[in-house]
Amino acid sequence: MQRGGGIPMICDQCHKRDATIHVTQAVNGETQEMNLCAGCAMRLGFVSAGGDLSALPFLEGLSFPAGLFKVSLGSPVKGGTAVGERCIHCGLTFDEFRSGGRMGCGRCYAAFAHRLLPLMKRIQSGDRHTGLRPTGATARVMEQDAAREAREAREAAARESRPEAPPTVKSRPRVRPGPPAGPPQAGSADAAPESAGPAEPGVPELREELRKAVDREDYESAARLRDRIRALSEPADTPGEKDREEKKGGQAP
Amino acid sequence: MTARDTDVVISSRARLARNLAEFAFPGRQDPVSAGKVADRVREALFAGSDHMARAFRRMAIADLPPLDRSALVERRLISRDLAQDGPGREVLVSRDEHLSIMVNEEDHVRIQAITPGFSVDEAFDLALRTVRYLEENLAFAYHERFGYLTACPTNVGTGLRVSVMVHLPGHVLGGAIEPLVDSLRKLRFAVRGMYGEHSEAGGALYQVSNQATLGLSEDEIRTELRRVAASVVERERTLRRELHRVQPLALEDRVGRSLGILRNARLLTAEEALQRLSDLRLGVALGLCPDLDAGTVDDLVNRIGPASLQKARNRDLPPQERDAVRAEEIRTRLASGGAAPPMTPTAPTPADPTPPGPGTPPDPGPSAP
Ligand SMILES: [Zn+2]
Ligand SMILES: [Zn+2]
Numbered sequence: 163m164q165r166g167g168g169i170p171m172i173c174d175q176c177h178k179r180d181a182t183i184h185v186t187q188a189v190n191g192e193t194q195e196m197n198l199c200a201g202c203a204m205r206l207g208f209v210s211a212g213g214d215l216s217a218l219p220f221l222e223g224l225s226f227p228a229g230l231f232k233v234s235l236g237s238p239v240k241g242g243t244a245v246g247e248r249c250i251h252c253g254l255t256f257d258e259f260r261s262g263g264r265m266g267c268g269r270c271y272a273a274f275a276h277r278l279l280p281l282m283k284r285i286q287s288g289d290r291h292t293g294l295r296p297t298g299a300t301a302r303v304m305e306q307d308a309a310r311e312a313r314e315a316r317e318a319a320a321r322e323s324r325p326e327a328p329p330t331v332k333s334r335p336r337v338r339p340g341p342p343a344g345p346p347q348a349g350s351a352d353a354a355p356e357s358a359g360p361a362e363p364g365v366p367e368l369r370e371e372l373r374k375a376v377d378r379e380d381y382e383s384a385a386r387l388r389d390r391i392r393a394l395s396e397p398a399d400t401p402g403e404k405d406r407e408e409k410k411g412g413q414a415p
Numbered sequence: 416m417t418a419r420d421t422d423v424v425i426s427s428r429a430r431l432a433r434n435l436a437e438f439a440f441p442g443r444q445d446p447v448s449a450g451k452v453a454d455r456v457r458e459a460l461f462a463g464s465d466h467m468a469r470a471f472r473r474m475a476i477a478d479l480p481p482l483d484r485s486a487l488v489e490r491r492l493i494s495r496d497l498a499q500d501g502p503g504r505e506v507l508v509s510r511d512e513h514l515s516i517m518v519n520e521e522d523h524v525r526i527q528a529i530t531p532g533f534s535v536d537e538a539f540d541l542a543l544r545t546v547r548y549l550e551e552n553l554a555f556a557y558h559e560r561f562g563y564l565t566a567c568p569t570n571v572g573t574g575l576r577v578s579v580m581v582h583l584p585g586h587v588l589g590g591a592i593e594p595l596v597d598s599l600r601k602l603r604f605a606v607r608g609m610y611g612e613h614s615e616a617g618g619a620l621y622q623v624s625n626q627a628t629l630g631l632s633e634d635e636i637r638t639e640l641r642r643v644a645a646s647v648v649e650r651e652r653t654l655r656r657e658l659h660r661v662q663p664l665a666l667e668d669r670v671g672r673s674l675g676i677l678r679n680a681r682l683l684t685a686e687e688a689l690q691r692l693s694d695l696r697l698g699v700a701l702g703l704c705p706d707l708d709a710g711t712v713d714d715l716v717n718r719i720g721p722a723s724l725q726k727a728r729n730r731d732l733p734p735q736e737r738d739a740v741r742a743e744e745i746r747t748r749l750a751s752g753g754a755a756p757p758m759t760p761t762a763p764t765p766a767d768p769t770p771p772g773p774g775t776p777p778d779p780g781p782s783a784p
Contacts, residue, residue: 178559252439264521266443268436268556268564271571275560278568282561285569287603288630291562293573294543298550300557303436 172275173199249273419532422700423648425580429538432574433524436556440566449503459552476504485722572629584619584697585654618689670698683742
């Protein structure tokens with residue numbers, strides 16, 4: 163969207179909201195690009211990762227030039243994404259679509275979303291479905307998917323709840339090993355020791371609230387929460403550089 | 416002017432495209448998956464309801480001889496595309512033939528409802544009830560942003576294509592087809608000749624349909640189509656009246672000649688028959704053929720396609736024999752000078768306004784999840 167101006171993209175992560183943030187990711191010397199909505203950018207930790215990102219565009223419509231953010235990402239990019247312009251579910255490439263005119267499977271739409279939007283604008287009356295909502299089995303499957311996504315997001319948030327943690331973030335360090343899928347434990351984080359009492363919510367609670375705010379696209383609250391989290395967990399110097407260097411080895415497939 | 420505007424509108428059609436979320440689209444699925452898709456659709460339609468099993472006839476395309484396939488195409492129950500060989504291809508047709516469900520065409524499921532005259536809402540309701548019935552048990556591919564997902568992005572979103580089949584001899588004779596096509600294209604509506612493009616030879620039969628399926632709701636799509644089609648109907652009537660007013664003799668001569676040929680010819684090509692029947696239909700609408708009605712003409716149009724003719728005779732016919740049989744068929748039905756034309760007791764004419772037979776509208780009630 164930063165090129166050409168005004169071509170909307172869909173978030174590569176949730177495939178729902180408009181992408182307003184472009185992320186360039188260096189993995190094993192290869193450059194991968196991601197377009198994220200403000201919500202997913204927060205969820206994935208781009209927002210709280212380092213002080214230099216504090217100016218991330220929270221509200222839609224803003225964007226940054228490509229290549230500004232060189233961030234390594236711990237969590238893999240999940241389903242419905244195209245790797246090298248290929249649908250990972252049915253194998254269709256975007257070039258094949260262009261020559262044949264047919265999608266290979268339902269996931270192709272999410273995989274090629276940012277290429278399809280300009281096309282839709284041209285051949286359709288809009289690029290957004292405004293018709294009937296799913297019923298029956300379709301609706302049930304969508305609810306299950308949404309629940310799974312929420313669970314994954316919670317887990318991702320839990321993993322990220324210690325940005326200043328040492329390099330091997332994968333397994334939960336120190337305090338207690340605990341079940342990895344469990345909800346964030348109050349008091350398990352350094353910023354909120356048990357003695358502090360319930361009056362002041364700790365970083366994990368704030369992160370949970372932040373996640374909820376992002377889910378309901380309440381970015382104003384999200385921004386406030388982000389600032390509070392940052393204030394609570396502010397390290398002396400910028401952790402961004404350190405994080406980036408250390409996470410480089412353990413990137414996703 | 417007439418009920419359901421049958422003087423201009425022959426039939427209305429609604430089509431909904433859907434795909435099963437679990438499988439790749441037909442163009443990219445293996446034969447085993449195609450078979451599974453067909454099984455799922457059949458189960459979803461028939462499970463727990465003898466009623467539905469009685470209301471629908473199932474035909475696997477692979478089991479049908481070429482003639483049967485062509486006859487289904489001529490009756491618009493399946494597309495030309497589905498008639499080709501392909502894995503897992505089936506059609507489920509309601510007994511009254513108002514409803515057909517095509518399986519494994521370009522999309523896994525295409526539900527089509529055809530109702531007589533100007534009855535877009537009726538056709539849409541029928542198609543929607545059917546798709547909802549299936550959706551009780553089938554999870555369709557759906558995306559928050561793009562809606563229901565289809566193999567071709569031109570169908571995505573609502574998956575809805577609504578159309579009316581209209582008879583436009585006034586536009587054809589008045590040279591107004593091209594401007595109509597152009598003006599409707601700007602509104603994202605398509606006008607296509609049913610039998611050949613923009614020519615008299617096509618029997619002046621056209622299909623007007625929506626192009627856009629995304630960015631508009633189903634209600635907006637059919638409201639727009641109704642509005643556009645109504646204006647086409649009005650314009651067609653004006654053009655016909657104008658033609659008759661300006662050149663009454665020429666027009667009456669044309670209708671009379673066609674009637675004479677249809678009643679007396681011994682050989683008629685499909686092309687000529689279509690054009691003559693078009694003249695006749697125009698004559699009926701202008702009150703020039705008091706002993707005929709539009710329904711009889713439409714019924715004939717449906718019966719004189721090559722496959723339908725051969726199917727009725729139950730054998731393959733070489734082209735010239737076909738023309739003879741066609742002429743005979745028409746002659747018989749239009750015979751008996753001024754007397755009322757023989758009504759066909761078997762098939763309902765497209766203009767027959769009787770409601771769909773019992774069981775056609777799928778009743779989502781009995782389907783327990
Ligand atoms: Zn997102
Ligand atoms: Zn695909």
